[in-house]
Amino acid sequence: MSLPFFLVSARKDFRRRLADPLAMMSWLGIPVVIGGLLSLVMGGGGGVTPKAKLLLVDQDDSFVSQALASFASGGGENSMIELVPLEFDEARARIDSGDGSGLLVIPEGFGQAIMEDEPTQLHLLTNPAHRILPRILEEGLEMLVEATFYGQQLLGDQLKLMSKGPADGDNFFANAVIAAQAISINDRIQAVESTLFPPLIDLEVEVVTDKKESSGQNPMTLLFPGMLFMTMLFIAQGMSADLWEEKQSGTLRRIQSTPQSLHSFFLGKTLAATAIAFGVTGLGLAMGVSLFDFPLGGFLPALLWGGFSGGALVPLFLWAQSLGSTQQAGNMMTSMLLFPMMMLGGSLFPMESMPDWMVEVGRWTPNGMALVEFKVLMTGAFDGLSLLRALLCLSGMSCLFFYLSVRRTVRHLSAA
Amino acid sequence: MIKIHDLKKTYGDQTALKGISLSAEGGAIYGLLGPNGAGKSTTIGCLSGLIEPTAGSAEIAGHDVKTDPIAAKSVLGVVPQELALYDDLSAPDNLRYWGAAYGLRGKALEGRVQEVLARIELADRAKEPVKNFSGGMQRRLNFGCAIVHRPKVLLLDEPTVGVDPQSRRKLLELVRELAAEGTCVLYTTHYMEEAQELCDRLAVIDHGSLIAEGTLEELRDRVGGRDLLRLRGSFRADEVPAALAGFEGIEILNSDEESLLLSMPGASRQLPAVFSALGDANMSVAETTLTQPNLESLFIQLTGRDLRE
Ligand SMILES: Nc1ncnc2c1ncn2[C@@H]1O[C@H](COP(=O)(O)OP(=O)(O)OP(=O)(O)O)[C@@H](O)[C@H]1O
């Protein structure tokens, strides 16, 4: 009848989360906002792929600007963003006439400025006639600008070396050079944490004209799984960040002086997050059933699966946190996991609107795999074999990273 | 109840503990006294399983901390030097959690939580999150969390640092009560007065070595009737021994251009003679401090340094 300690620990972590409702709201809020925006974009048509046309004027034409452009387009014909390279005058004329969601100008000297760590600016003109698409462009570029800046801050020297190309006469970088780069990249990450804010690159956004609006109805069935799993990723990341709080408050060390193992302690965190994942899934599904005609038969299986797979993501993030030697490094590690997983796993844009190659990769990400099964279950259908496969994969991954994260934390603590 | 044998800990080429042995019994307060960086926290860390010793062994109530860590930890309570609390939870929730970590559940746990809460005088603040507490109250709770399970052995790492006089008195009183109930207490501090006031037995450590050990009386006897004489002025270190050679039982603990640290019996009577001997050698004294034997002077005698330096 006596409660095992991991449950006591889970209850403790659950209570602590409840004591911070604002953080919980943000886990829910961001996906809901993004989902809301997307549902507006997608309007009435079921399965229509929204596409933003980005006119690009590359006045810089450097290694960096090309990289930025190819990043922005996300690659492939099916990308959400269609990139149209143009000269400035023509581009300006086209955006003024309402052709294109936005116009991005990469000024001359941009690449140089990035390399030299100097302030620089990107210019984005958006077309309000397209209402939502420009906002996606803006958000996406904002993220990209930050990523570029942070990438430069962290890895500027390495980038410089890479952009110069291999030493004369060689076709490849020597292994030793690459190894040395890997080490210095690692060192940089630890060294520059304090100097990362604020970014030196500025994204200047200008609105061109103001015309009409579009409207539509709610394709929630398509968007809900992505929103839900975005929330799951936020929950997992948020719960994993708690590791640093426990470290700073001394409670992680204190638990080590008790007869309890760190395994129960970490399991407690994972279970607390699982409980929250169940709550969120249940809430979402209940709204789906009552407001958006989700089939009632899918409620229970989808709830079970959602809660389970949400919890299964936690150890992965605990592990990523444990890789960092400081809080910032740890958080950066989880962000480096979070964003690609979100993009690839169909949590930011629905898989239906992703290019085929991306879907192929994405369905093997933990959240992507979970999402694919969730969609099936949600509609009241059932594919036993595929579900079993996903169940085994997720459990296996979860156990592996659980074990690794405990091991790393123990080592980290005994070294400190 | 605590037995430490030749405990060593090195960090790379840094040696934190150079081989410490000591043993402490139940019902008594054993003081571990030493300046910053002496190795006090390292010793506590090795006993509580947070730090793996490089060599040597330690036992808690008969359980070896290395081969039988769970049994050793079960009877141990640790009050860490830094606070270790959940400040978004209430005081009873904190006590409950740490009590549960030692295996208490249900009524037994609840009873102890209320008892400890009353003992650390926080019962009237039971509903608030700990982050609203004052520093002294948090220290008291930090202490309380270590005793919910009635440990046989209690380790305290400088529990009174930065604590207001009122909370400090309360804490010392609690420690005495626990010892009186039979708990074996290991208490580290760098406050002389606290060690003299509280501890039945004492070990003085410095730079990872144990430099003196015994009851307060034994340690006082070691200093003997010797006083400490601290002089400031202008001196020539190489000529000092010759100038003071005529004094019976004098010991030069430390000397440089501006200061001189001497240990000698009956220093107050000999003061004028010391001055004139130094004057004859063309050295001048500007300031004099005379300290009678106590733990502090013992430490200075043993190391030539001030405990607070
Ligand atoms: N993780 C570590 N790596 C390297 N050296 C360490 C580490 N932890 C402690 N030390 C060194 O070991 C020695 C003993 O440290 P310890 O913390 O035990 O001292 P202390 O007596 O508790 O001091 P204080 O009164 O300041 O708390 C110090 O010289 C310290 O620098």
Ligand SMILES: [Mg+2]
């Ligand atoms: Mg210490």
